[in-house]
Amino acid sequence: MHVDINSYFATLLQQENPALRGRPVGILKDVGRTCVIAASKEAKKLGVGTGTSAYEAKRLAPEIVFLPAEFARYLDATKRLKKIFSNLVPDYEIFSLDEAFLNLTDCTRLYPDAQEFGRHVQQLIKDDLGEFVTSNVGISWNRFLAKMAGEIAPKGSVAEITAENIDHYFATTEFKDVCGIGRRLEKRLAHLGVTRLYDLHFVTDEQLETEFGPYWSKELRKMSEGKEPSLFAHHAKNEQPKSVSRSITGFSLAKDEAEIRAVMRNLIDEVMYKAREMQLSGRWAAVSLSGEGQHWWSHQRVDMPIRHAQELFDILYHQLYSQWDRTFNVIRWRVVLSDLGSWETTPEPWLPDWQRQEKLEQAAQELNKRFGLFTVRSGVLLQRPLIRPEVTGYLGDRQYVLGP
Secondary structure (H helix, E strand, C coil): CEEEECCHHHHHHHHHCHHHCCCCEEEECCCCCCEEEEECHHHHHCCCCCCCEHHHHHHHCCCCEEEECCHHHHHHHHHHHHHHHHCCCCCEEEEECCEEEECCHHHCCCCCCHHHHHHHHHHHHHHHHCCCCCEEEEECCCHHHHHHHHHHCCCCCEEECCCCCHHHHHHHCCHHHCCCCCHHHHHHHHCCCCCCHHHHHHCCHHHHHHHHHHHHHHHHHHHHCCCCCHHHCCCCCCCCCCEEEEEEEEEEEECCHHHHHHHHHHHHHHHHHHHHHCCEEEEEEEEEEEECCEEEEEEEEEEEEECCHHHHHHHHHHHHHHHCCCCCCEEEEEEEEEEEEEHHHCCCCCCHHHHHHHHHHHHHHHHHHHHCCCCCCCHHHCCCCCCCCCCCCCCCCHHHHHCC
């Protein structure tokens, strides 16, 4: 079963503020941004969608209300959804902030009527998140088909793909509603006369491999046969992340060295806070900067795992960045800590300076965890606007944001 909350970012704000209900709402990443990252059901009906510029959205929907995203609120709602699902089935997967898969294989005696169970799930979501919050439920024998059923179902409804109706779905569903087929792939398929999944039955494997190569030819064939493509490869819930990173694009080019330094420190502190919450340290660090059509990046591998924000800052800023003869002004920053390992499996230095720094980091971590990130912060960030954490739709820091 695939459960997808309709127009998640906007709907949660409409639930909270009844004055917004029935009105087109566009969600921007932050105040001053000019790209819509999510739209309400009302805005979508007028042609406003993800990626629409604020200017174009205003033209399409003159009455549209623009609001900044509230990522902490969205994440809180996702955690509440997780609790609902965990109380219903033993095997579930949070696929993104607003959607999840529930495996009903071992629950058929408990829930013999899957569609009735789907309506029950919809009501539980309304009971918890609010009556205005609607969801689509798709049901089938695997995640690929369940998601497809949910995508094309009317808003707030339950749909099921079965052996009897799968050909109908494959012959009528547009590629925009098929997870795994983006616009570029759709255009290439159109060159073969393929506009629906059903059309792939009339294309040979040799033709597919000639046009798309060995990987995508097999993936497309899986889809045409109703099998799960690799996109849905299952990952263990407690799988350790391979890296922790954070990036940000500014509002304007940064010319001031103090600003570049502060933004880098801000991102580093968030990365290390997340890594420490998961009790992870890393041996590979990287920084990249972009602006004025140019790009610079550098990296370093270390022998002793990085566990402290000051360590990472010394490597990325004082060692790597300071060696670069800056040739452009910066508008985008990215920092990465990779080659991660658990504290339980990495050595802990007994050097007095390291131990003293660890005690400081522990104390700061506890205070920030209790009162909010950056309650305790580096002096580099004093008198500077803080860059707060945000949650991506597909939960790149899944283990950190949702836990085991």
